[in-house]
Amino acid sequence: MGCMIDKAKIFELVRKEEELMKEKLCLMLSKTGKLIVFEGIDGAGKTTVHRALQERMRNRDDIVFSQEPTNGKYGRKVREVLKTGNISMEELLFLLIQDRIEHVKNVIAPSLKEGKIVILDRYYLSTVAYLMSEHFSMRELLFLNSLFSPAPDLVVYFEIPVEEALKRVKKREQMAVFEEEKKLREVLGNYERVLAYFDVRRINALCSIEELVDKVEKIVLNFIEGNDVVWKC
Numbered sequence: 106m107g108c109m110i111d112k113a114k115i116f117e118l119v120r121k122e123e124e125l126m127k128e129k130l131c132l133m134l135s136k137t138g139k140l141i142v143f144e145g146i147d148g149a150g151k152t153t154v155h156r157a158l159q160e161r162m163r164n165r166d167d168i169v170f171s172q173e174p175t176n177g178k179y180g181r182k183v184r185e186v187l188k189t190g191n192i193s194m195e196e197l198l199f200l201l202i203q204d205r206i207e208h209v210k211n212v213i214a215p216s217l218k219e220g221k222i223v224i225l226d227r228y229y230l231s232t233v234a235y236l237m238s239e240h241f242s243m244r245e246l247l248f249l250n251s252l253f254s255p256a257p258d259l260v261v262y263f264e265i266p267v268e269e270a271l272k273r274v275k276k277r278e279q280m281a282v283f284e285e286e287k288k289l290r291e292v293l294g295n296y297e298r299v300l301a302y303f304d305v306r307r308i309n310a311l312c313s314i315e316e317l318v319d320k321v322e323k324i325v326l327n328f329i330e331g332n333d334v335v336w337k338c
Contacts, residue, residue, distance in 0.1 A: 110195040112241075116249065118202055125206065125253045128214050132255050138217030140255055141325060142228040144296065145263030146289050148270030149310045150317055154263075155226040157318045158325070169216040171208065172226035179204035194240045201232050202249070209254055217255060222329055229254055230303070234295040243298060259328050260303045261321055265310040267293060 132138070143151040152172070159170040174180035183200050186192040192200075216223045229250035237243050267289045306324050310317065 110193070110199045112195070112245075115195065115199050115202060118199065118206075119249055119252050122206055122253050125210060125214070128218075129209070129253055129255055132214060132217050135218075137220045139222045139258045139329065140213065140217060141222065141224045141259045141261065141328065142230065142257040143224070143226050143261050143263065143321075144228070144230045144234075144300075145265065145310065146234075146267070146270050146292050146296070148273035149263035149265045150273075150314065151263050152226050153314060154318050154321050155224070157314070158224065158322055161318075161322065167220075168222045168224060169212065170224050170226075171212050173208060173228055173231070174201070174204050175208050175212075177204060177207050179207060194236060194238065198232070198236055198241065198246075201236075205229065205232075205250065205254060213255060224325065225257075228257060230257070230260065230296070230299055233299045234292050237295045237299075238291075243295070247299070247302070257303055260300065260305045261324055262296070262300060262305050262307045263310040264307050269311065 143155055145151050155170065155172065162168050162170075174183040179200050183197070183204060186197065186200070213223055213225075229246075232250060233243055233246040237246060267286060270289060271286060306328075308317070308320055308324070312320065
């Protein structure tokens with residue numbers, strides 16, 4: 106990336122976003138809109154379900170679908186380095202934060218301010234689960250992201266055994282740097298720790314895709330309409 110990235114530089118990047126921090130606080134106080142996040146390890150089916158729901162709900166102008174990493178310049182760079190693994194954890198976090206700052210500014214905050222429902226395929230819970238290590242503690246990662254990022258109102262967590270997830274990801278043309286058994290088991294454990302801080306609906310990702318989409322759609326619609334229930338496959 107051209108220069109050495111350390112924790113101080115990452116925190117300085119966030120500290121400069123004073124207006125975004127104020128916007129986040131205003132959103133918390135106004136309670137407008139809802140933020141729903143799909144989370145889980147690679148191979149759990151989040152992206153497939155997210156795309157299917159986007160198609161099913163394409164006529165609803167009150168719902169905004171988005172994902173992280175985004176398709177912006179930083180998000181594209183994140184995807185590129187995840188394929189090669191040619192990057193330090195500090196540099197990766199720096200890119201993820203830059204991508205998220207743009208995402209919150211341009212999509213998430215404006216949509217929530219308009220009272221819309223934002224449904225994301227991954228958010229900062231993924232950053233915590235995948236990057237929590239000897240480099241960064243859960244507390245550091247949660248604090249850093251929560252300074253400027255609106256908290257999810259609901260997390261839909263796709264549960265899947267590591268063995269099954271690996272079978273799925275191995276069918277892809279190219280596996281990403283985190284898609285190996287030891288790392289995925291570590292991420293699975295990290296998710297269990299971070300999920301304790303959020304309102305979560307767990308779903309069995311071993312369902313067929315049709316069932317999975319139906320179940321997640323019901324969870325989302327019931328939450329939006331205030332008739333929240335827990336659905337199981």
